[in-house]
Amino acid sequence: MNQSVFSLLLSGTIIMLVSGCSAVKKTFAPDNTKIRYNGRIAVKDTAATLYWPGSSIKTSFKGTGVRATLSDQHGRNYYNVIIDDDSVYMIKPDSLKKSYVLASGLPRGRHTVELFRRTGWGEGSTLFYGFEYDERTRPISTPAQTRMIEFYGNSITVGAANENLEGDSGGGLYSNNYLSYGALTARHYNAAYSCIARSGIGLTVSWFRQIMTDMYNCFDPFDSASVWDFSKAEPDIVVINLFQNDHSLAELPDHSQFKYRFGEAAPGAAFFIDAYERFISLIRGHYPNAHIICVLGSMDAVKPGSPWPGYIEKAVSRLQDPKIHAHFFEYINKEWHPKINDHKKMSESLIRFIDQRVGRWGKGG
Helix, strand or coil: CCCCEEEEEECCEEEEEECCCCCEEEEECCCCCCCEEECCEEECCCCEEECCCCCEEEEEEECCCEEEEEEECCCCCCEEEEECCCEEEEECCCCCCEEEEEECCCCCCEEEEEEEECCCHHHCCEEEEEEEEECCCEEECCCCCCCEEEEEECHHHHCCCCCCCCCCCCHHHHCCHHHCHHHHHHHHCCCEEEEEECCCCCCCCCCCCCCHHHHCCECCCCCCCCECCHHHCCCCEEEEECCHHHHHHCCCCCCHHHHHHHCCCCCCHHHHHHHHHHHHHHHHHHCCCCEEEEEECCCHHHCCCCCHHHHHHHHHHHHCCCCEEEEECCCCCCCCCCCHHHHHHHHHHHHHHHHHHCCCCCCCC
């Protein structure tokens, strides 16, 4: 591909190199109907606010290039720029409002450019003020996807540190939700993708005060009073990957969050089974027709002998709903978060399960 925009990773900094940019003539506000959004994004006429990992903005056009105007709350978020569903590079928006060249000097013809949030919501929000197009570029509508998969989870679902092959350090720089098992699965089916996840979150206890029931229904995860309108879109499939952090913290009686949630002693199996059943019932109440797949893994909550998969199986069986399923990922025998190849295996496992139990969607849509 003939591109004059690319990025270099140098000493932890993303350097944008730009050449041959033509004059910008056309501007599309965030609420323009030709822009396609995925995820829980607050779209207004002046700006769209991105909070959640995997949130994305896509534009289609006939021409040679496009810019986006952005500002980031803390300057800590990373975004993939995907050109024609193929070429991918990374940008790190500044905390100051700036215009970024996403593509320039493309061969004349039809193109797509997508901004995809790699990082979790703990890095803060990002404001998108609109697209700007080259003088000879004509924006066109981006077709809506007819299928949708929504994921609820923790750092595994975020894709935390999945690009750090030597450990779990590096923060957002090495976290790429685009290559998480959830995003891979959604792209396999050409399905719209929504990811409601936070690193460290649990269903009954987390590494911080908030638990999943405090945020699962939020529009803005920083504001518990901002309630999401579930009627906006009902996913065909909901995937829930929780209990890894509950498993870890249930064995740490001296941790402050253990004491806050459990007191002096960890609760028994019935407590966790009941909590899981209640949460699945909440999701079913919002999405009466969706298939709900309750997964776990691939960290040590699914290691041989762990009781946690059994808790999920018991909760699912008690609900007696033919569209609620349990499926477990293979245990990865190491202390780190799953890496890119691990996420690929998890996605392949989930796709096989969906094809067998939900029905073969194929890759259309």
